[in-house]
Amino acid sequence: MDNPTPSPNHLRVGRRVRATIRLMTSNKQSLVGLVIVVGFLITAFVMEVAALLNLQITPYPANPLPNQVSAVLLPPSLTHPFGTDNIGRDVFSRILVATPYDFMIGFVVVGSAVLVGSLLGGFAGLRGGLLDEILMRVTDVFFALPVLLIAMVIGAILGGGIGNMSVALMITWWPPYARLARGESLKVAHQNYIEASRLSGQRPRHILFRHILPNISGTMLVYATLDIGTVILVYSGLTYLGLGNKPPAPDWGQMVAAYNSWLLSDPWLALIPGLIISIGVIGFSLLGDGIKETLGVR
Amino acid sequence: MATVLQVTDFSVDYRTSRGEVRALDSINLKVEEKEFIALVGESGCGKTTLGLATIGLLPPKVAKIRGGMISYKGTDLTKLSPNEARKYRGSEIAMIFQEPLTSLNPLKRIGEQIGEAIVLRRRKEEPGVPEKIPRIPGRAWKLPPHIREQAERMLTLVRIPDPDHIINRYPFELSGGMRQRAMIAMALSQQPELLIADEPTTALDVTTQAQVLKLMKEIKDKLGTTIMLVTHDLAVASQVADRVVVMYAGQIVEDAEVHTLFSNPRHPYTRGLLSCIPTGNREGKQLTPIKGTIPDLTLRRDWCRFNPRCPAAMDICARKEPKLKEVEKDHRVACFLYGE
Amino acid sequence: MNLLRFLLRRGGFAVFVLFVVLTITFVLSHLIPGNVIYAWLGREAAQYPAVAAAYSAKYHLNDPIYVQYFYYIAGMLQGNLGVSPSRGFIPVSSVIAQTLPLTLQIVLLAFVICVAIGLLLGILAARYQNSPVDSAIRVFYLASYSSPPYFVGVIILVVTSLYLRILPTGGAYDPLLVSPSPSITGFPILDSLIQGNFAFFENASVHLILPALTLALVSFGVITRVARSSLLDVMKTNYIRTARSKGLEEGSVFYGHALPNAAISLITISSLVMTFLLTGSVFVEYLFSYPGLGHYAFTALQGSDYPGIMATVFVFAAIIIITNLVADVLYAFADPEIRLG
Numbered sequence: 001m002d003n004p005t006p007s008p009n010h011l012r013v014g015r016r017v018r019a020t021i022r023l024m025t026s027n028k029q030s031l032v033g034l035v036i037v038v039g040f041l042i043t044a045f046v047m048e049v050a051a052l053l054n055l056q057i058t059p060y061p062a063n064p065l066p067n068q069v070s071a072v073l074l075p076p077s078l079t080h081p082f083g084t085d086n087i088g089r090d091v092f093s094r095i096l097v098a099t100p101y102d103f104m105i106g107f108v109v110v111g112s113a114v115l116v117g118s119l120l121g122g123f124a125g126l127r128g129g130l131l132d133e134i135l136m137r138v139t140d141v142f143f144a145l146p147v148l149l150i151a152m153v154i155g156a157i158l159g160g161g162i163g164n165m166s167v168a169l170m171i172t173w174w175p176p177y178a179r180l181a182r183g184e185s186l187k188v189a190h191q192n193y194i195e196a197s198r199l200s201g202q203r204p205r206h207i208l209f210r211h212i213l214p215n216i217s218g219t220m221l222v223y224a225t226l227d228i229g230t231v232i233l234v235y236s237g238l239t240y241l242g243l244g245n246k247p248p249a250p251d252w253g254q255m256v257a258a259y260n261s262w263l264l265s266d267p268w269l270a271l272i273p274g275l276i277i278s279i280g281v282i283g284f285s286l287l288g289d290g291i292k293e294t295l296g297v298r
Numbered sequence: 299m300a301t302v303l304q305v306t307d308f309s310v311d312y313r314t315s316r317g318e319v320r321a322l323d324s325i326n327l328k329v330e331e332k333e334f335i336a337l338v339g340e341s342g343c344g345k346t347t348l349g350l351a352t353i354g355l356l357p358p359k360v361a362k363i364r365g366g367m368i369s370y371k372g373t374d375l376t377k378l379s380p381n382e383a384r385k386y387r388g389s390e391i392a393m394i395f396q397e398p399l400t401s402l403n404p405l406k407r408i409g410e411q412i413g414e415a416i417v418l419r420r421r422k423e424e425p426g427v428p429e430k431i432p433r434i435p436g437r438a439w440k441l442p443p444h445i446r447e448q449a450e451r452m453l454t455l456v457r458i459p460d461p462d463h464i465i466n467r468y469p470f471e472l473s474g475g476m477r478q479r480a481m482i483a484m485a486l487s488q489q490p491e492l493l494i495a496d497e498p499t500t501a502l503d504v505t506t507q508a509q510v511l512k513l514m515k516e517i518k519d520k521l522g523t524t525i526m527l528v529t530h531d532l533a534v535a536s537q538v539a540d541r542v543v544v545m546y547a548g549q550i551v552e553d554a555e556v557h558t559l560f561s562n563p564r565h566p567y568t569r570g571l572l573s574c575i576p577t578g579n580r581e582g583k584q585l586t587p588i589k590g591t592i593p594d595l596t597l598r599r600d601w602c603r604f605n606p607r608c609p610a611a612m613d614i615c616a617r618k619e620p621k622l623k624e625v626e627k628d629h630r631v632a633c634f635l636y637g638e
Numbered sequence: 639m640n641l642l643r644f645l646l647r648r649g650g651f652a653v654f655v656l657f658v659v660l661t662i663t664f665v666l667s668h669l670i671p672g673n674v675i676y677a678w679l680g681r682e683a684a685q686y687p688a689v690a691a692a693y694s695a696k697y698h699l700n701d702p703i704y705v706q707y708f709y710y711i712a713g714m715l716q717g718n719l720g721v722s723p724s725r726g727f728i729p730v731s732s733v734i735a736q737t738l739p740l741t742l743q744i745v746l747l748a749f750v751i752c753v754a755i756g757l758l759l760g761i762l763a764a765r766y767q768n769s770p771v772d773s774a775i776r777v778f779y780l781a782s783y784s785s786p787p788y789f790v791g792v793i794i795l796v797v798t799s800l801y802l803r804i805l806p807t808g809g810a811y812d813p814l815l816v817s818p819s820p821s822i823t824g825f826p827i828l829d830s831l832i833q834g835n836f837a838f839f840e841n842a843s844v845h846l847i848l849p850a851l852t853l854a855l856v857s858f859g860v861i862t863r864v865a866r867s868s869l870l871d872v873m874k875t876n877y878i879r880t881a882r883s884k885g886l887e888e889g890s891v892f893y894g895h896a897l898p899n900a901a902i903s904l905i906t907i908s909s910l911v912m913t914f915l916l917t918g919s920v921f922v923e924y925l926f927s928y929p930g931l932g933h934y935a936f937t938a939l940q941g942s943d944y945p946g947i948m949a950t951v952f953v954f955a956a957i958i959i960i961t962n963l964v965a966d967v968l969y970a971f972a973d974p975e976i977r978l979g
Contacts, residue, residue: 274789281784388885400876
């Protein structure tokens, strides 16, 4: 789109935020997704604050002491909405406590991927030449590798836990964003006002931040939204494999694995965390797809 | 001469994000057998829409017919069911499009695509005979011999050299001009009565353009096909058409035999168009473009659409809508300059 | 000879990527906190100095790093992948030889099911766009790619073992009922078929169903989505309009012109699907106690069996890279512009 006199950045940011919110509520699909996502977000935020303040706001402690447990293996009821597990811990509370980790990791990983990818890709597209070539080859290799497996191995080596796994995932997650940003950057880099900016002696970094980055399009928003769901899915898989927080700290995926032995006798134990994960991911899928439809982007 | 096409009070609306746009407004047109008629106008004037409507390929979700009819040899095409309308497509009314590369299936060889048209024709002639549409890929690919022979004949007709070689080629292996000819060959394979050509030469260079136009004239003369050419280029129309219909903002403003139009243009828009054409003998003189732009078609107007840009505008032009009127033999104009 | 150059380039790239994977696993094995010996022998065995010394000498673990790298690559290429602490120190390569065919059996079956379901639903959704059918299908594929494989597996397990009880829920076969035939191809199912051991063939095949079905169910979503959107895109093209202008029936237009053109974009997706299937097999095999490569990866991870982990990652990577290459080749043949241009 031709933009002969770009407006000041701060105005654009405000407009952009409002436009994004409008986008997200634009159709029924994305609205449902947004509701789900916001629901999880609020839960995560509240739980995190509680954790930082060392408050227990869940009906039962998530990591109870032996004298704090309830009866074991209770099916879902009014007092225990998701039942209790084999040690008598309230499953509902455990799921709540795990939310800040299992849900927010999506934002952390994708956020960093967007940042790193946009900078690398935007810069490469602007400069072109050798830098661009190198970036393309590197992303090619990443695309050909099974990055999940490699993240798994990195995680295994660094040891489990959310910190290490976040790092492992962040290392492998940025290439698609670099590609997207490069594409956008290439499109914009040849427009006239960029040439003007360049000719007037502006440094590439300036051009990058003020002109290219703010224009990175809806494609990336759609992709990132869907991607957050993917990260949640992947991380839950990693915790299932035992690479998450060490027990007794709860993680959704880890709970499914841990409760595997009671599958036939008390199926809700393994089913409910899995269901929660699916709902979370579906929320992002709906939101992302909804935005995609409104924007008409591929 | 028999009338092939009779368009009566035909109107079409398009549904867009900005509201309903009246793409065609009460069009009245008559096309005779073996006539070469050119629909001329700027982008957005509705000429392509008229062509698509005739062959029944208006985009179903966005286009709505709001009234009138298009009568082909006595049958109202607009009232037909989709299945019935389909029977006219190809065998009675054929169409060729502007971009020959994207309008041909990139994964099928030329021979296969032409062969498909031929088979469709045969099926129509002998309804009981279900011939298989050739769809065999690979090097050993062969059309049934009688179909192949006919396909080669069609390619020769459109003056494509080496037809037996071209038959095995994919569209991307041909030049723009050859692709367009191949499309014409494909359209003619079904021996249609009416051929609609939507800007067939716009994507071609000038020399090729001239060749294709010449070819189209030959087709009209040799096969007796009625041709409706849609173009924005008056010069192109002047080279080949028998009759020229000038459209503006969804309406017909002038309809005349070609020589008459060029020697005696009546409508101010037509006159404006003619003075825009760069010709050799205008050295030193400026091109006079027509002031202004086409109107917003979402708004309904009960007055002359050209009024804001018209150098000869009068009071009445802002109050009433001019209707097509015959001002001399075979010359119709919609303008208050020639009476109410 | 554009085709040849294209294939050579893709082949060369595949080999390059394999080397990158090898290098990554090599680097990673040296990043393990503690001695490199721990990585190869596991902590317990590394306590025994004699064993540790012998191992170090044999695998040049005391030499400079580029020497180690050389021997590492050479070893890998010859099939020497070290020994597996979590499996009693038998060579990793023999573990892989036993488990890989089993995983491939599941993955290939899952691939077929997945493509069949995915294509079918994608075609239906495109043909009846925006109808209730389309919406229903959308719900399905949404659920498909949003659900973790172990969750779907859990549901299937619960349903079949508690309620349906017709399919076995674990293992590769019932050792009490049948036994496998001697190995010819390395694939137990094929071997039994070739040698007429139909009891085993039947039993083992039935055990394949649930794991493969689970894998397929979490992977078909992507195919459906891509098939649907690419079909819809194709239906909007000019050449489809031309096909209609010839008077072709909608059915022929859709199946004769649109579908073949859309199918090409599905080839590129298939390697992505393979990635899903392989990573999913780790979870599914664990859940169904199916002794394949995924299961080995799982137990190796839990047992800190680094040779095992890295070997399985390498094998998975190799499979994915080969699938990519095959997809590239198929694409080159399907697209006339690459084939001839």
